Amino acid sequence: MTDPPRHFDAIVLGGGAAGLMCAAVASHRGRRIALLEHNPQPGRKILISGGGRCNFTNLHCAPDRFLSGNPHFARSALAQYEPRHFLELVERYGIGWHEKTLGQLFCDHSSRQIVDMLLAECEPAAGSRGSSPVEVILNARNIVVEREGNLGFRVSSSAGEFRSAALVVATGGLSIPKLGATGLAYTLARQFGLRVIEPRPALVPLVLGADEARWTDLTGVSAEVIASATSAPGRKAAAPAFREKMLITHRGLSGPAVLQASSYWRPGEALTIDFAPALDGSEKLLDPLLESGARRDVVGLKQALRAILPQRLAGFLSEVAAPATWSNQAIENCERNLRRWQFHPVGTEGFEKAEVTAGGINTDDLQARTMEARNVSGLFFIGEAVDVTGHLGGFNFQWAWASAVAAGRSL
Numbered sequence: 001m002t003d004p005p006r007h008f009d010a011i012v013l014g015g016g017a018a019g020l021m022c023a024a025v026a027s028h029r030g031r032r033i034a035l036l037e038h039n040p041q042p043g044r045k046i047l048i049s050g051g052g053r054c055n056f057t058n059l060h061c062a063p064d065r066f067l068s069g070n071p072h073f074a075r076s077a078l079a080q081y082e083p084r085h086f087l088e089l090v091e092r093y094g095i096g097w098h099e100k101t102l103g104q105l106f107c108d109h110s111s112r113q114i115v116d117m118l119l120a121e122c123e124p125a126a127g128s129r130g131s132s133p134v135e136v137i138l139n140a141r142n143i144v145v146e147r148e149g150n151l152g153f154r155v156s157s158s159a160g161e162f163r164s165a166a167l168v169v170a171t172g173g174l175s176i177p178k179l180g181a182t183g184l185a186y187t188l189a190r191q192f193g194l195r196v197i198e199p200r201p202a203l204v205p206l207v208l209g210a211d212e213a214r215w216t217d218l219t220g221v222s223a224e225v226i227a228s229a230t231s232a233p234g235r236k237a238a239a240p241a242f243r244e245k246m247l248i249t250h251r252g253l254s255g256p257a258v259l260q261a262s263s264y265w266r267p268g269e270a271l272t273i274d275f276a277p278a279l280d281g282s283e284k285l286l287d288p289l290l291e292s293g294a295r296r297d298v299v300g301l302k303q304a305l306r307a308i309l310p311q312r313l314a315g316f317l318s319e320v321a322a323p324a325t326w327s328n329q330a331i332e333n334c335e336r337n338l339r340r341w342q343f344h345p346v347g348t349e350g351f352e353k354a355e356v357t358a359g360g361i362n363t364d365d366l367q368a369r370t371m372e373a374r375n376v377s378g379l380f381f382i383g384e385a386v387d388v389t390g391h392l393g394g395f396n397f398q399w400a401w402a403s404a405v406a407a408g409r410s411l
Helices: 017-028 044-052 075-080 083-092 112-121 184-191 210-218 256-262 298-306 311-320 328-339 395-408
Strands: 006-013 033-036 055-058 097-099 104-107 134-137 144-147 153-157 160-169 196-202 222-229 242-248 252-254 271-274 341-343 356-361 379-381
Touching: 006 017, 006 153, 017 033, 017 112, 017 134, 017 395, 033 160, 044 055, 044 112, 055 083, 055 395, 075 395, 083 097, 083 112, 083 395, 160 184, 184 196, 184 356, 210 242, 210 252, 210 311, 222 256, 242 256, 252 256, 298 311, 328 341
Parallel strands: 006 033, 006 160, 033 134, 160 379
Antiparallel strands: 055 104, 097 104, 144 153, 153 160, 196 356, 222 242, 222 271, 242 252, 271 341
């Protein structure tokens, strides 16, 4: 005999960053929440993030740091819950933190502190009348969701059956399947008539093939560059450029600059690299070759490149970028090539190596202020499953917190 269904004010599917945050916020409003997580522990992606120290937000969070079919959609949620709000929560729990480059905030010690903080937020505060407990139910698999007329939702799972007036889907995207990523959010969205923009790997290394595969001989070499995806005809706006490190791998290109650009890259497009980002408009990388009496050959080119690039990279470029002749015009053309070098990736390393998923639930089908489905009352989608993808450096966590708070305040 099966147990009867258990009733809650809201059910949250997914015990990651967005799900935990949403459950906590709703419980502080006196709502009884069932949080269903199919893994044996919550917050697994939080635990591995930032090298185990969790890059939990970014001080420079702004809507233009997010990629979406509707670039304005994220504004409302991000305005409701800013980085300073999450930082206040972190400090209230006495969690030490530090800022790395470009406004990235990390825990001093362990990502586990963020997970423990969120779980603690799901517990009722001592003497508080405005908090209700969140019941965290682990190993809840084989999820099936049904709509019960206008009364709410019935969720069946390996952990039992649950009913509620509201359902929040926070099951994430397809990135890092070894942590349990599934396409459940997209399945549920389509089940209830919401559109899904084709999910794709983002913040992901790019793979080189054909003649460009010889670059992998430089595996382990890194250099500061400016990287950008070369926009194809018909692209609404030019892809932004990112000045950070590029790392050459055994399969292609990675490092922060390439990961950033990968979110905007599409198959068939080029990746443009400036190998001399530190030079201003008046400086030229190859000026030494144009000086009177300068050596104009591969050796001279290598010497000029070594002034700003790692030795192995300088040597490789001096061979593959060397002009056929050494006239002033040929050297100037070589300069332009080095400042706009084009790679032609044959693909990405896929969802296995992607930090996040781009695409997802079409934001046109969601209310920006609450994350509720426009045509299905009581149904919410938050976090990575939604077509909002942040840049590298804590922006995706901030979207998780902000979208979760927007939904949690509406339950």
